[in-house]
Every structure is written in C-alpha cells, then in structure tokens.
Amino acid sequence: MPYENGVDLVDRDYGVLGTPTNLRSIRFKQDSFSKVRALWNRVRRTLTNPFTKEAQIERVENKLENKKEEFQEMEFKPNEFNKSGTGVSKAEEKILKKATAIARLEEKLNILRDIPTSPSFVNSRAIKLKDNMIRNARFNSNNAYSVPEERKYAVFEDVDTDSIIKEEANKTAQDVRQMLNDKNIRDDIIVAPDRGEIKKTVDHEFERQEKEYIRNISAEEVADITGGEVESKSEEASKMADFDPEELRTAVSDALNKVNVDKGSSVETKIEKYGFNEDGTYRYKKEQLDEDFRKTPIIKEPSRIETSEIKVPRVDPSQVLKPATPEVKEEPKEELPFAKEEKEVRLGFDNEEIENVTKAADKTRNMDDIQALLERVKVLKEKQNESKQRAEEAKEEARKSEQMKKEAQERLQAYADALNEDLGYNERSAEEDMKKVKNNEDLIEAMLGMIQPTDAAEENVRAK
Amino acid sequence: MENQEVEKKMMSIVADDGTIEEVEVILAFEFKDNKKEYVVYTKNEKDENDNVTVYVSNVDRSSGEPKLMGVEDEEEWNRVKDVLRELSKAE
Known part of the structure; x- marks a missing residue:
C-alpha cells in the first residue's frame, strides 16, 4: 500500500529466517513504538x-x-x-x-x-x-x-477477434463486399481478414446504410424540404427502385439482339455478322460492326462498353436455339442492389433510359454527393423550421392584430351606439319640444279666440 | 470494522546456536525507488526508561525464499531511520 516517504507499507510472509549479520537496532519511546505498530496494523487490516x-x-x-x-x-x-x-x-x-x-x-x-x-x-x-x-x-x-x-x-x-481473423483469413475483400450487398445478412456480424479490412468493411456498411436511408426519403418529402431542388435526384433514385420488369425485358432483348448471343430464327440473318476468332472465342465481325454503327445512332455519352470487339464463349450448336429473351423473373418492385444494377446496365448500353439510371446510380454511389446532400437537407430542414417558426410568429401577430381590430370595432360600435342613443334622446327631446311649441301655439290661438269676442263686445259697447 | 483487532504478526528467527526465537513484526515496508524491503521487529526488550528496542533487517527475496540481511550502508541506515521517525509521528 502506497505511503509517504517514498515507501510502500507491505504485509508479506517471512516464515523461519536466519539471524542476519550486522543487525541494526534502534530504541523507540513507548509512545512512538505504539504509534508505529498501530499504523502498520491499520494497513494490514486494509490489506487483509x-x-x-x-x-x-x-x-x-x-x-x-x-x-x-x-x-x-x-x-x-x-x-x-x-x-x-x-x-x-x-x-x-x-x-x-x-x-x-x-x-x-x-x-x-x-x-x-x-x-x-x-x-x-x-x-x-x-x-x-x-x-x-x-x-x-x-x-x-x-x-x-x-x-x-x-x-x-x-x-x-x-x-475473440484473433480467432475470427484466422477463421476468415481466406475470404477475400471481394467476398466481403458481396456479403455486404446482400440485404439478408445486413444484421450479421461483419468480419474481415484483418483489422484494416474490418475498418474498410465497416465504413462500407455505414455508407450502405446512409444510401438506404437516402433512398427511403420519398420524393415528396425531399421536395418539400428542399423546395424541389433535389427532386430530380430523388426521381432518378426512385427510377432504380421502380424499374419496370417489362421495360427491362425489352431492353435486355434488344441488347441481346445486338450482340447476338442467341441465334434464334428471328435473328437468323444476323448470324453472318459473327465469326470465330483464332483463340476459339466468338466475335462480332469488324466490318459488320462498322456498318451497324453507321445505322445505329451513336450515343453521345461514353458507353460503359468501350471495346469494338465483343468476345463471347464458343456456343454449343445444340444450344443455339434458345428463346430470344432469357428468363427474366417478374419480381415485385424492389430496390436493386448496386452490383445487380451494374450488370443490367451493361447489357442495355444503348438504352437511353438505362443510361440515365446508370448516371443516377453513379451519382448515388458517390458518397460525397450523399454527404453533401445530407448536409444540404439538414441545412434546408433547419431553414424550413426557421421559416415555419417565422410563419407561426407572423400568424400570431396577425391574430393579435385581428383581435385588436375587433376590439377597436367593438369600441367604435359602442361609441356609435352611445351617439345614436344620444341622438335618439335629442330627437325625442326635439319632438317633445315641438309638441310643447305646438301646444303653446294652440293655447295662444285659443286664448286669441277668447280675446276676439271680447274685442267685438267692446265695439258693440262703443256703438251703443 | 475499523476498530477490529488484528492478530500480532510473528516471525521465527533461528539463532546461531540453533534455537528458534519468536519475534513480533512491528512494521514492514519497501522503498518505491529501489524496491528494497525492510522488516522491523521487536523482542519486546525495554531499557530503564521504558524505551523499546526494535531491530531492522533488509529482506532479500532474490533467491525465492526470504532471507534477513543486515543494513550495511550508513546512508541506507539513515534513510531507514528517517522513515521510522516519520511513521512514529503518524496519528
């Protein structure tokens, strides 16, 4: 146990020991002796x-x-x-x-x-x-x-990471990536041949989850947040998810007709366009290819297939007459894993729509874009929240103004009512006055009527 | 629990004449810097002033079994005495 003076107080076993030579001794006062003994016993108690x-x-x-x-x-x-x-x-x-x-x-x-x-x-x-x-x-x-x-x-x-590493040592990075592309193992433990690979695959998994999250944001939601700014990207992304199987079938069929992997009767005339190479592979004849390219509108955007000589494995004549279109399972609309998309896009290299999807996929694959998009969405969300708050405040102000207006109107109405009341009173008062005046006039007239006979009597008296 | 008594720690020392003497260990410590271990023990000898005599030995465990060795070096002995002096002041 650590103690002062650069010493550790210890409690160890000694057993039976021999007497040392040059034994040193020191005398302690009883009090000091007791203190040292008590201290060490305390330490022993703690230790034991x-x-x-x-x-x-x-x-x-x-x-x-x-x-x-x-x-x-x-x-x-x-x-x-x-x-x-x-x-x-x-x-x-x-x-x-x-x-x-x-x-x-x-x-x-x-x-x-x-x-x-x-x-x-x-x-x-x-x-x-x-x-x-x-x-x-x-x-x-x-x-x-x-x-x-x-x-x-x-x-x-x-x-035990080490044992896992040994166990998985034979798996290549490609295998791991393939595993990650499979949705069904998303929640399984991800292991890789070495620590660096673990980190790489973990990063990959994070990217995949982010992509999935982005894809899950509906076009409306994104448009709502961004005011339509990123709507086009969302639409492109949704194209991948909502790929029409019929459209895909047609595109694949067209593509197969062009490369002529299959020699069905409907495309029999094109068989001549192909020939065997010296190494046994099958190829599209150069001259025919040139001719076809003159006929076929060339896509301005660079195609993923760059070679002019397409090599395909030697075809067994017994298997030549296959259906023109390979079996394409009509699955319900679902997200296509990236690896799958890529394969399909390569087949339909002259399909403009698929090219668009490829571009969209490339864009989506770009993590920086996603990161930037996320940041942008976040910023726009904040802005939207601010706007909402401001709108709320404005609404509140409008409500208050309306209230004040209403109150003012009420006060005005009350004032008008009071005035009207006063006016009514005055009118009534005027009418009463008029009545009084009229009464007075009547009274005067009556009195005058009484006076006139008096005058006539006076004249009679004078005449007499 | 703090007031609980601990048993006295005893140690057996074989004298030159072959007799075994039981002594009470008062203190054992180890210097942090050189990892030298010391044991302080008493035979409960008191002088006329009631002062208690204690013995100090270096414990050598290099061979596996502990051995008591004398403190040869004066400087080392002074250092040990300083430690004892300090510890005797502890409350």
Missing part, C-alpha cells in the same frame, strides 16, 4: 480485511456499470466518422477513450478478485470493445449512428 475488499469491489463494480451504460448510449453523427489528419476518426477516438476507461476498471476488478491479468489487458480489451461498438452501430432515425436496444448486449461480448 475481506469486507474492505468487498466494499472496494462493490465500488468499482458500480462505477463500471455506469461507464458501460454511457458506452452503450454513445451516438455519432456521420461526419464524426470522417478521418482526421492522424487517420483516425473523431468517433473512433471517442469510442476508444471510453473503452479504455472501461478496460481499466475491469482490470482493477480482476486485481481485487485475484484474477490473473496481463500488462496488455487494458489495450487489447479496449480495442475489442471499440470493434464491437463499431460492428453493432446502426444508422438511426436521428441521422446518427448508435447501438440499437436489441444489440446492446453484444457490445460487451468478449469476441
């Missing part, structure tokens, strides 16, 4: 007490559990897998850092449990954990990579 050890184990176990949970919950954006100047991606650095912390705790636990360990334990364990993490990470709905719930247990599986 199983309860203390158990408590330590418990503490380390808890810490390890937390670290493991953190590790399982890690999430990475696609751009974090971009290689830095050191050739290691930011994501790998982060994974390895956490994996190393876990490996250290596991080593500590081994020591406390008296399990033999080795100096290389931490490094090798950390690398295994990192590989497990990368192997099990999947592209999720947050546009990031993380380990799905159902595969979290696999992150801490003690996979």
Whole structure:
C-alpha cells in the first residue's frame, strides 16, 4: 500500500529466517513504538480485511456499470466518422477513450478478485470493445449512428477477434463486399481478414446504410424540404427502385439482339455478322460492326462498353436455339442492389433510359454527393423550421392584430351606439319640444279666440 | 470494522546456536525507488526508561525464499531511520 516517504507499507510472509549479520537496532519511546505498530496494523487490516475488499469491489463494480451504460448510449453523427489528419476518426477516438476507461476498471476488478491479468489487458480489451461498438452501430432515425436496444448486449461480448481473423483469413475483400450487398445478412456480424479490412468493411456498411436511408426519403418529402431542388435526384433514385420488369425485358432483348448471343430464327440473318476468332472465342465481325454503327445512332455519352470487339464463349450448336429473351423473373418492385444494377446496365448500353439510371446510380454511389446532400437537407430542414417558426410568429401577430381590430370595432360600435342613443334622446327631446311649441301655439290661438269676442263686445259697447 | 483487532504478526528467527526465537513484526515496508524491503521487529526488550528496542533487517527475496540481511550502508541506515521517525509521528 502506497505511503509517504517514498515507501510502500507491505504485509508479506517471512516464515523461519536466519539471524542476519550486522543487525541494526534502534530504541523507540513507548509512545512512538505504539504509534508505529498501530499504523502498520491499520494497513494490514486494509490489506487483509475481506469486507474492505468487498466494499472496494462493490465500488468499482458500480462505477463500471455506469461507464458501460454511457458506452452503450454513445451516438455519432456521420461526419464524426470522417478521418482526421492522424487517420483516425473523431468517433473512433471517442469510442476508444471510453473503452479504455472501461478496460481499466475491469482490470482493477480482476486485481481485487485475484484474477490473473496481463500488462496488455487494458489495450487489447479496449480495442475489442471499440470493434464491437463499431460492428453493432446502426444508422438511426436521428441521422446518427448508435447501438440499437436489441444489440446492446453484444457490445460487451468478449469476441475473440484473433480467432475470427484466422477463421476468415481466406475470404477475400471481394467476398466481403458481396456479403455486404446482400440485404439478408445486413444484421450479421461483419468480419474481415484483418483489422484494416474490418475498418474498410465497416465504413462500407455505414455508407450502405446512409444510401438506404437516402433512398427511403420519398420524393415528396425531399421536395418539400428542399423546395424541389433535389427532386430530380430523388426521381432518378426512385427510377432504380421502380424499374419496370417489362421495360427491362425489352431492353435486355434488344441488347441481346445486338450482340447476338442467341441465334434464334428471328435473328437468323444476323448470324453472318459473327465469326470465330483464332483463340476459339466468338466475335462480332469488324466490318459488320462498322456498318451497324453507321445505322445505329451513336450515343453521345461514353458507353460503359468501350471495346469494338465483343468476345463471347464458343456456343454449343445444340444450344443455339434458345428463346430470344432469357428468363427474366417478374419480381415485385424492389430496390436493386448496386452490383445487380451494374450488370443490367451493361447489357442495355444503348438504352437511353438505362443510361440515365446508370448516371443516377453513379451519382448515388458517390458518397460525397450523399454527404453533401445530407448536409444540404439538414441545412434546408433547419431553414424550413426557421421559416415555419417565422410563419407561426407572423400568424400570431396577425391574430393579435385581428383581435385588436375587433376590439377597436367593438369600441367604435359602442361609441356609435352611445351617439345614436344620444341622438335618439335629442330627437325625442326635439319632438317633445315641438309638441310643447305646438301646444303653446294652440293655447295662444285659443286664448286669441277668447280675446276676439271680447274685442267685438267692446265695439258693440262703443256703438251703443 | 475499523476498530477490529488484528492478530500480532510473528516471525521465527533461528539463532546461531540453533534455537528458534519468536519475534513480533512491528512494521514492514519497501522503498518505491529501489524496491528494497525492510522488516522491523521487536523482542519486546525495554531499557530503564521504558524505551523499546526494535531491530531492522533488509529482506532479500532474490533467491525465492526470504532471507534477513543486515543494513550495511550508513546512508541506507539513515534513510531507514528517517522513515521510522516519520511513521512514529503518524496519528
């Protein structure tokens, strides 16, 4: 146990020992003696007490559990897998850092449990954990990579990478790529002949998942997000997915008629265009080819087939009369894996539509395009969100204005009502006044009527 | 648990006359730099002032079995005494 003065206090077995020569002694005061003895006994208690050890184990176990949970919950954006100047991606650095912390705790636990360990334990364990993490990470709905719930247990599986490497040593990189193209093994463990290959294939798997994700975005969704900017790309991509089997059959048939692999009766006249080479291969005659090219409109875009001499294996005469069109299974519309597409495109080299699909496939294959597209979509999404927010704010303002207008109208109406009421009152008042005036006039007239007879009587009196 | 008593650690030393003496180990330590191990033990001898005499030996495990060796070098001995002095002040 580490202690001060550059010493470790230890508790070891001595057994029976011989008396040393030149034995040195020193006298301690009783108090000092007791202190030294007590100190060492405390240390011995710590070193030997199983309860203390158990408590330590418990503490380390808890810490390890937390670290493991953190590790399982890690999430990475696609751009974090971009290689830095050191050739290691930011994501790998982060994974390895956490994996190393876990490996250290596991080593500590081994020591406390008296399990033999080795100096290389931490490094090798950390690398295994990192590989497990990368192997099990999947592209999720947050546009990031993380380990799905159902595969979290696999992150801490003690996979013996070395034995896997030996087992898979005979598989070529081509085989691995072929495996990756097969959808059915998407969720299987991906292994490769060496570490470099593991990384390569993992990168490939990430790319594939991203492509798939892009393809899954519907044209409407993309157009909605980007305002139609990337719609054309989506349409091209969807062409690949929605390839009409009938169209494909026709294209293949046309192509076969041109290269004349099959010599059916319908194309009998073209048989003369072909001849055997010295090496036994079958070829299209040069002069006939030239003639046909004069007839056939030449595609401006460079074709994938560049050779003017098409070699095909010698054909067994008994198998000459085959149907003009090879069997093309009409499968439901589905995504064509890239390898398959390429084969079909090579057959229909003069089919303009297929050429377009090829171009679209090339574009889609280009990871940079996808990356840029993803970034673009992300930016546009953010812009759209901002616009939406602004629209919401504008709506809110409009609603408030409408409310204010309504309130103003109500106030105006109330004012108008009040005025009308006043006016009515005044009118009523005027009418009443008019009535009063009229009454007064009537009264005056009546009084005048009374006065006139009085005057007449006065005149009568005077006459008398 | 902290107050739990630990058993005294005893060590057997074979004297020159062949007798075996049981001594109590007071302290054992190892220098971090040179990995030299020392054992401090007592025969519980006290002087007139009640001071306790302790013995210090170097433990050599190079042959597999531990062997007690004397502390030959003065500098080494001073270093050991410094350690004991420091540890005796520990609370």
